[in-house]
Amino acid sequence: MAKLNIIRRCYSCGVVLQSKDPQKDGYVENEFLQDLSKGVLFCSKCFHSEKYNLAPKEASLDHEFFTMIADAQATDALIVYVINLFSFEAGFIRALNHWLSGLDILVLANKRDILPDDVNDDQLKEYVAHRLRVEKLKVLDVKLVSASADYNIREVIDIIKDLRKRRDVYIIGQKHSGKTTLMEAFLKEYKNLSRTNIITQNYPGTKLKVMQIPIDQSTYFYDTPGLGNDNSILEKVEKPVLKAIVPVKKVEKRQFTIAKTQSLFIGGLARIELVEGEKTVVGCYFSDDVDIKKIVMPDANKQFLRNLEKNLLHPTSKNLQSLKDFDIYDIVVDEEDSRDIGINGLGWFSFIGANQTFRLYVPKGVSFYTTRAKIKDVKQ
Numbered sequence: 019m020a021k022l023n024i025i026r027r028c029y030s031c032g033v034v035l036q037s038k039d040p041q042k043d044g045y046v047e048n049e050f051l052q053d054l055s056k057g058v059l060f061c062s063k064c065f066h067s068e069k070y071n072l073a074p075k076e077a078s079l080d081h082e083f084f085t086m087i088a089d090a091q092a093t094d095a096l097i098v099y100v101i102n103l104f105s106f107e108a109g110f111i112r113a114l115n116h117w118l119s120g121l122d123i124l125v126l127a128n129k130r131d132i133l134p135d136d137v138n139d140d141q142l143k144e145y146v147a148h149r150l151r152v153e154k155l156k157v158l159d160v161k162l163v164s165a166s167a168d169y170n171i172r173e174v175i176d177i178i179k180d181l182r183k184r185r186d187v188y189i190i191g192q193k194h195s196g197k198t199t200l201m202e203a204f205l206k207e208y209k210n211l212s213r214t215n216i217i218t219q220n221y222p223g224t225k226l227k228v229m230q231i232p233i234d235q236s237t238y239f240y241d242t243p244g245l246g247n248d249n250s251i252l253e254k255v256e257k258p259v260l261k262a263i264v265p266v267k268k269v270e271k272r273q274f275t276i277a278k279t280q281s282l283f284i285g286g287l288a289r290i291e292l293v294e295g296e297k298t299v300v301g302c303y304f305s306d307d308v309d310i311k312k313i314v315m316p317d318a319n320k321q322f323l324r325n326l327e328k329n330l331l332h333p334t335s336k337n338l339q340s341l342k343d344f345d346i347y348d349i350v351v352d353e354e355d356s357r358d359i360g361i362n363g364l365g366w367f368s369f370i371g372a373n374q375t376f377r378l379y380v381p382k383g384v385s386f387y388t389t390r391a392k393i394k395d396v397k398q
Contacts, residue, residue: 171203
C-alpha cells in the first residue's frame, strides 16, 4: 500500500497549509488537513473572510438527479453505468455509488480502443470488477465496449434484454465517458416495438433533459444527462486544452527512467518528481497531444514556470500560471509492487514501487489516485 504525505495549499490564497499554529498563515484544523477526501481546502483566514464552505466538491449531483435515481430504486430498474476506461478511477463518484447501492447494475467499460493493444481484456475486466466490489455495487456484469469502434455494441443490446426482465433501464455516466456516442451506436441497432415515439423532455419533477426511448408498451430506456466531476481536470481547463487531453486514438506508452532530483513535466498541466529512492522506470499514459519532458532539478521550478509563461509545452492552460495554482502531494510507496499514480481526467503513471517518494503537482482541486497497476508491463 502507498502512504500519502500531503503538501496542501489554500485554494484561495495559495499558502501552504499547516495545523500546528493557529496564529501563523495557512492554519487549518488537522482533521481537515489529513482527510484525503477533501480535495479543496481553505486556510482559516480565507475561510472566515470569504465565508467559504469547507466541504469537498466531489461531483455535480443535485436533488433533481437524485429524484431520478430514487424513481429507479422504487421501480427496481436496471442501471447501465457507463465508465471511461482511460480515466476509470476518476469515474467513481462516491455520492452516486451510495445511491446506486442495491440496484442491479450492468457496467459498460467504454473506450477500450483507446488503451494499448497489449492490455489483456480478462485482466482489465478483473481490475474493473475489483474496484466495483470495493465500491459495494451490485454488478451483474462488466462489458468492455467501444462506441466509436462499434466494439461489442450488438452483444451489449442482447445482454440488456436478458438482464432487464421487463424493467425500465436508466443509462448514467459522467461527461466525457462516451455515453452519448454509445447511445448513438445503440440507436442504430434499435427497433421500436411499441406504439410510442422516442422523445426528449424534462424528467418528471425536474428540469433535467432526458431522452425517453420506449422498449415495449410499458417500459423505457432513460438516457440521463452526463454528470460533471468538480475534481476532474476536465472541469478546470479551456476547450482547446480539453481537446488536447482527451484522447481520440490509441494511447501509446511513453517510458522514462527518472532518478532522484529528476522531474517529468506533463505539458503545463502536471508534474511528478522522484524525491527519494532508487532510479525508476515510469510508463506514462497520456494523450499523444500532451507533451512530456524530463527535467533535472534543482531548476525544475524555474523551468516549469518558464514553460507556463512561454507556452513551451503543449498544452498549457491560462488558468495555470504559477505554482499557487497547483496542489502538491508527496506519495510514499513503501513496498515493491506494480503501481499506478493517476490524475483525474488526464492520465496515469505506472511504475514498480520500491521504497520511493514521489512528489506530484496537480491543478488545485483536481484529485489523484494511487492503486495497483492496470498494465503490468513496466520493467526496471
